[in-house]
């Protein structure tokens with residue numbers, strides 16, 4: 001498919017194409033395009049930009065990752081095809097290992113394919129290929145975790161995740177940062193800290209903020225984390241969406 005440069009939705013169509021090709025190549029789950037479509041719908045409600053209220057979430061997430069002893073970045077099929085280089089940059093900036101964690105059709109073949117995408121994007125080490133440990137109580141394929149990664153992690157960054165696993169990771173004593181475009185989904189509500197934004201915008205921003213926070217002291221970072229109120233943040237995202245919709249006037253289309 002050739003998308004003309006002046007197509008107003010070019011970037012959005014390129015992301016769709018990456019997801020579609022990811023399915024064909026066995027990297028993205030067959031449910032991946034459905035998840036992507038849900039994300040697109042919520043991104044419209046945000047105006048396809050990072051809501052200003054999410055900037056504090058990004059800053060606090062960066063502080064939480066920075067303070068962690070064993071931070072880990074969880075990667076699934078959709079994330080691998082949408083932001084592979086950006087995930088590698090974040091992983092290097094924190095630093096925190098990338099760990100493959102997939103829900104649908106967890107085969108070693110798909111794990112290897114996702115690992116290859118990340119290695120091709122510059123990763124030097126990818127965890128989660130045929131992992132040996134399990135998150136207690138969780139029965140789905142997502143329960144399997146790497147002994148050097150999520151098994152011992154104190155902070156886990158997840159994206160396009162399901163609520164169950166987020167809940168069990170929290171029950172296992174870990175702090176979970178969840179990036180999700182849908183503030184009404186269980187995942188951001190169960191997370192220790194949610195970021196309502198698109199990963200294509202949020203991951204590069206998070207990397208920038210992690211680099212900026214190197215100037216901060218541990219007490220300053222800890223104060224940010226201690227002050228976080230996830231519920232009131234999610235409420236403020238809903239107010240942001242509602243206000244935006246109230247203020248929106250449809251343009252006349254010929």
Ligand code: PTJ
Pocket residue numbers: 028029031032034035036037038039040042076077078082101102103104105159160161162179180181182185197198199200
């Ligand atoms: O690779 P696998 O097997 O782990 O499969 C992953 C998918 C994504 C298929 C699986 O986790 C899934 O079914 O996800 P859900 O339950 O559809 O949830 C996806 C959530 O991510 C929804 O709330 C979407 O709004 C949100 N989302 C979709 N695209 C993005 C997003 N959030 C941030 N950035 C996006 N680009």
